Amino acid sequence: MAVTLEKIPGQEERVILSMGPQHPSTHGVLRLVLELEGETVVRALFDIGYLHTGFEKSFEALTYSQGITLTDRMDYLAPLSNNLGFCLAIEKLLGLEVPPRAQWTRVLLTELTRIQSHLVWLGTHALELGAMSVFLYCFREREDILRIFELVSGQRMMTSYFRVGGLALEPPLGWLRRVEKFVEMFPPRLEEYEGLLTRNPIWLKRTVGVGHISTEDAVALSLSGPSLRASGVKWDIRKAEPYSSYDKFQFNVPTRPEGDVYARYLVRMDEMRESLKIVRQAMEGMPGGPIKANAPHFVLPDRESMKTSIEALIYHFKLVTEGFHPPVGEVYQTIESPRGEIGFYIVSDGSPKPYRCHVRAPSFANLQTLLKIVEGHLLADVVACIASLDTVLGEVDR
Amino acid sequence: MGNILKEITNSATALAKGFSITFKTMLRPTVTENYPHQPPTFEDRYRGLHVLRRDENGLEKCVACFLCAAACPSNCIYIEAAENTAAHRISAAERYAKVYNIDYNRCIFCGYCVEACPCDAITHGHGFEISAYDTNALIYRKEQLLEPLPASAKK
Ligand code: SF4
Ligand code: SF4
Numbered sequence: 272m273a274v275t276l277e278k279i280p281g282q283e284e285r286v287i288l289s290m291g292p293q294h295p296s297t298h299g300v301l302r303l304v305l306e307l308e309g310e311t312v313v314r315a316l317f318d319i320g321y322l323h324t325g326f327e328k329s330f331e332a333l334t335y336s337q338g339i340t341l342t343d344r345m346d347y348l349a350p351l352s353n354n355l356g357f358c359l360a361i362e363k364l365l366g367l368e369v370p371p372r373a374q375w376t377r378v379l380l381t382e383l384t385r386i387q388s389h390l391v392w393l394g395t396h397a398l399e400l401g402a403m404s405v406f407l408y409c410f411r412e413r414e415d416i417l418r419i420f421e422l423v424s425g426q427r428m429m430t431s432y433f434r435v436g437g438l439a440l441e442p443p444l445g446w447l448r449r450v451e452k453f454v455e456m457f458p459p460r461l462e463e464y465e466g467l468l469t470r471n472p473i474w475l476k477r478t479v480g481v482g483h484i485s486t487e488d489a490v491a492l493s494l495s496g497p498s499l500r501a502s503g504v505k506w507d508i509r510k511a512e513p514y515s516s517y518d519k520f521q522f523n524v525p526t527r528p529e530g531d532v533y534a535r536y537l538v539r540m541d542e543m544r545e546s547l548k549i550v551r552q553a554m555e556g557m558p559g560g561p562i563k564a565n566a567p568h569f570v571l572p573d574r575e576s577m578k579t580s581i582e583a584l585i586y587h588f589k590l591v592t593e594g595f596h597p598p599v600g601e602v603y604q605t606i607e608s609p610r611g612e613i614g615f616y617i618v619s620d621g622s623p624k625p626y627r628c629h630v631r632a633p634s635f636a637n638l639q640t641l642l643k644i645v646e647g648h649l650l651a652d653v654v655a656c657i658a659s660l661d662t663v664l665g666e667v668d669r
Numbered sequence: 670m671g672n673i674l675k676e677i678t679n680s681a682t683a684l685a686k687g688f689s690i691t692f693k694t695m696l697r698p699t700v701t702e703n704y705p706h707q708p709p710t711f712e713d714r715y716r717g718l719h720v721l722r723r724d725e726n727g728l729e730k731c732v733a734c735f736l737c738a739a740a741c742p743s744n745c746i747y748i749e750a751a752e753n754t755a756a757h758r759i760s761a762a763e764r765y766a767k768v769y770n771i772d773y774n775r776c777i778f779c780g781y782c783v784e785a786c787p788c789d790a791i792t793h794g795h796g797f798e799i800s801a802y803d804t805n806a807l808i809y810r811k812e813q814l815l816e817p818l819p820a821s822a823k824k
Contacts, residue, residue, distance in 0.1 A: 337742035340779045404691050411700055418712065425714035425793065431779050439784065443714065463690050471683045472676070577787065584787065591785045592739045 274318035276304050285313065288650075292321045296399045296654040299664025301638075303653065310649050315642045322668040330628035334594030335361050336435055338625065343429045345630065346666040348391050351377075351384040351420070352608040354433040359514055360604035360615040361435045364597050365569055371558040373437040374516045379450065379553035380423070380432070381515075382546040386457075387416040388609035388661075389539045393464060396536070396658040400477045405467050412460055415453050422446055435595075436570035437563030447554055454551055461543060468536075478533035482644040482656035485530060492640045495633050496611025498660055501538040502530035508607040515606075519556075520549050532659040539661075569595045594623030610634050610661055630669055634662035711795050716778045718796035719771055721814045722789060724761060729815065730790035731769065732762040740785035745775035769811040774804050 276287050286307045292300040300321035306314040326345055330338045342353035355377055362369060369377075394409030417427040423442045424432035432439050468474045484494070489502040499506055507524045509517040525541035527534035563570050571590055572583035599621045605614035611633030618627040637660050645653045702709050711717070722730045733750035749768035751759075759765035782791050801807055 333742055337740075337781065340742045340777060340781070404694075408694070414700070421712040421715060423714070425712075425716040425780055426778065429777065429779070431781075439780075440714075466690055467687050471687065472680050473683075571784070587785075587787065588736065591736050 274302070274304055274316055276306050276314060276316055290653070292318075297657060297664075298395065298662060299667075301657070301662075301664055301667075303641075305645075305650070305653070307650060310651075312645050312648055312650060312653060315645050315653075317638065317641065319638070319664070319667050322664045324665070324669060326669040327628055327630060330625050332624065334623045335597070335625065336590075336594065338628065339434065340429070340431050343431055344665065345632070345669050346608065346610065346613070346634070346663045347428060348388045348663055349384050349609045350428060350430050351380050351432060352388075352606065353613065354431065355381050355515065356604060356606040356608070356613050356615050358433045358435055359606065360602050360617050361597070363604050364600060364602040364617060364619060365435070365566075365595075367436050367564050367566055367569060369437055369515070369564055370561050371516070372560045373562045373564075375553050375557050376438060376442060376562070377433060377515050378517065378520065379550055379557075380420070382549045382553070383416050383419060383450070383453075385546045385609045386543050386550075387413045389543050390416075392539065392609075392658070392661045393536075396655075396661075397468060397474075399654050399658050400474065402467065402471075402474070405464055408460070408464065412457065415456070419446070419449055419453065422449060434563070434570070436566055437561070441562055447557065450550065450554055454547060454554070457547060458544070461540070465540060469540075475533065477652070477655055478531065478536060478659075480531050480533075481648060481652045482532045482659055483530050484640055484644050488643060489530065489640065492643065493636050494611070494640050495636065496607070496609070496661075497538045497542055498535050498637055498640070499611065500524065500526045501534035503528040508605055508612055512605065514604070520552050522546075522549050532655050535659045569597075596621055596623055605631070608633060610663065610666070611637060613666075630666075632666040632669060634664070634666040635669075638662050638667060714793075715795050716780050716783075716793040718773075718794050718799060718809075719782070719814055720792050720794040720816050721769065721811065722792055722816055723819065725819075726761070727818050728758065729760045729765055730788045731766045731786075732760055732788055732790070733764045733766040734787065736785040736787060737782035737791055740781040742779060742781060743775045743777055745772040746770070746782060747772070766811060769814065771809050771814065773799055773807040773809060 278285065278287065288305045288307055289302065290305055291297045291302040302318040302321065304316045304318065305312050326341050329341055333341065339354055339357055342357045343350040346353050390409040390413040394406040397405035420430050421427045423446055424430040484502055486503045489499050490504060503526055505524055505526050510524055522545045525538050525545065527538050563573065567586045572587055576583040577587045597619045599619055601618045603614060603616045605612050612631065613633050614631035616629040617625050620626040641656060641660060645656050648656065724730050733748055735748055738746040738748055747768065747770040748766050750764045751767035753759055753763060753765055780793060783793055799807065
C-alpha cells in the first residue's frame with residue numbers, strides 16, 4: 272500500500288504532493304508525501320522501501336567473512352566504516368585482539384572514508400542549492416581518496432578490505448606517500464570550498480534558520496552523527512566508547528548550538544579538518560608488525576606460510592570451505608560512521624553463519640527527524656533539509 | 670538604504686571571491702580521464718576480470734580444488750574436475766578443471782576467490798569492459814578466462 276495523506280475536512284484547498292521516489296534531490300529512492308498550503312509544507316510523511324535489498328537476511332546465508340562484502344554495499348559512500356563495524360563486532364564475539372598496525376591502518380582508512388563521504392555530501396548538497404562548481408571540485412578531491420582505496424584494496428568503492436582479525440592484504444609499499452600527498456593538498460582545497468560557500472549570501476539565505484531541530488527533539492528522535500552535533504550535543508562514539516585505538520588519537524569533536532542546515536554544514540566542514548588531523552597522526556605513528564591477528568582458527572594464514580607449512584594449508588582449507596565456529600552468544604558493536612552511529616547486532620548459534628544480524632543504520636534513524644524539520648518550511652527548502660541529513664538510502668532499506 | 674548598499678557590497682565581494690576560485694581552477698591542469706577515447710588508468714591491485722594463470726611450462730595452474738568456488742559469496746564459480754593422464758596433461762597436479770565458468774551476472778569482484786586459491790591460479794586482471802546485450806554472454810568459459818600460452822611453451 273502506498274503511503275498517502277488524507278485531506279483534513281474543511282481544508283480541501285490544500286494540495287497533497289508526492290515528491291519522489293524518482294527525484295534527483297532525494298539521494299536515492301525516497302518518496303515524500305507533502306501537504307502544501309500555497310508553497311508551505313504543513314504536514315509530511317515519507318515512504319521508504321523502494322530500495323529494499325534484504326541485506327540483513329542475506330547475512331544469514333553467508334559465512335562471517337563473506338558477510339563483509341555485504342556491508343560495503345549497504346552504505347556505499349562509507350564502505351570501510353561499515354567493514355570496520357562488522358569486523359569489530361565479530362572480533363568482540365571471538366575475543367580477538369587486533370595487532371596495532373592493523374588498527375592504525377583501519378583508523379587511517381576510515382577517516383579518509385569520512386572525508387570522502389562528507390565530500391559527496393557537500394558536493395550534492397551544494398549542487399541541489401545551485402552551486403555546480405562545488406560539486407565538481409568535491410568529486411575531484413574525492414577521486415584522489417578513492418584512488419588510495421584502489422591502491423590498497425583493489426577497488427574504489429566496494430573495498431571489502433578489512434577482515435576478521437586484521438586486514439585482507441599487506442598495504443603496498445609507498446602507499447603512505449600517496450596519503451601524505453593528499454593530506455598536504457587537501458587543506459587549501461577545503462578553504463576553497465569554504466570560500467565559495469561559507470559567506471556566500473545565497474548559501475546563507477538558503478541554509479541559515481532552515482530545518483531547525485532543537486537539542487531535546489534531536490535526542491528524543493535518536494539523531495546521531497554530525498547532525499546531532501550540530502544541535503549542540505557533544506556525542507561521538509569515537510570519544511564515548513573508543514574502538515580500534517581511537518583513544519590514542521588527539522582530535523576535537525566539533526559542535527554547533529544552532530541546529531539548522533547551516534550548522535550541520537559547518538560541523539561537517541570542521542569534521543573533515545579533524546579527520547585530516549587523525550589521518551596525519553595515524554600516518555606518523557604507524558607501528559610496525561603484522562597486519563593480522565595470530566589466530567589460526569579464525570584468521571586466514573598469510574600466503575607465505577600457507578605455501579610452506581602443511582598445517583597452515585589445512586587451516587586455510589578449513590577456513591575457506593566452512594568458515595569458523597564462534598562461541599554461542601550475542602554481541603553489539605557501534606562505531607561512528609560518517610552518517611552517525613552504526614551498530615551491528617549479531618546473534619551466533621555456534622555455526623559458521625550468523626543466526627541473525629541486525630544493523631542499526633544511522634540513516635534510518637536520522638530520517639525520522641526529516642518530518643519534523645520540514646514542517647512550516649517552503650517546498651524548496653525540503654531539498655536542503657534532506658541533503659543536510661545526509662542519508663544513504665541503501666542503508667535505510669537494508 | 671544603508672542596508673541595501675551593504676547587501677550589494679556583500680554580494681559583490683562574495684561573487685568576486687567565488688569567481689576568483691573558479692578562474693584559478695581554470696588554469697590548473699585537468700584531471701579528467703578521457704575514457705572512451707583514451708584508456709583509463711588503474712592501480713596495480715585493481716580487481717577486474719579474472720585471468721586463469723599458467724605456469725612456466727604453459728600448463729594450467731588450476732588443480733580443481735574448488736576452494737575459490739567455496740569462498741565466493743555470490744556462488745558464481747562453476748567447476749568440473751577431471752583427471753590428468755600422461756597423454757593428456759593439462760595441469761601439473763593430479764586433477765585439472767575441465768569446465769571453469771564464472772558468471773559475471775553475479776560476480777561482485779570482491780577478490781575472495783583470489784584470496785582463497787592456494788595455487789595462485791586465479792587472479793584479477795584489469796579488464797572491465799564486459800557489458801553485453803545477452804546475459805548468457807556474461808557466463809565466461811575457461812577458454813575466455815585463461816591467459817594465452819606463453820611463446821616459449823608453444824610447440
Ligand atoms: S570476485 Fe568474488 S564474486 Fe567474483 S568470482 Fe571471485 S569470489 Fe566470486
Ligand atoms: S582456481 Fe585455484 S582455488 Fe579455484 S579450483 Fe583452481 S586451484 Fe582451486
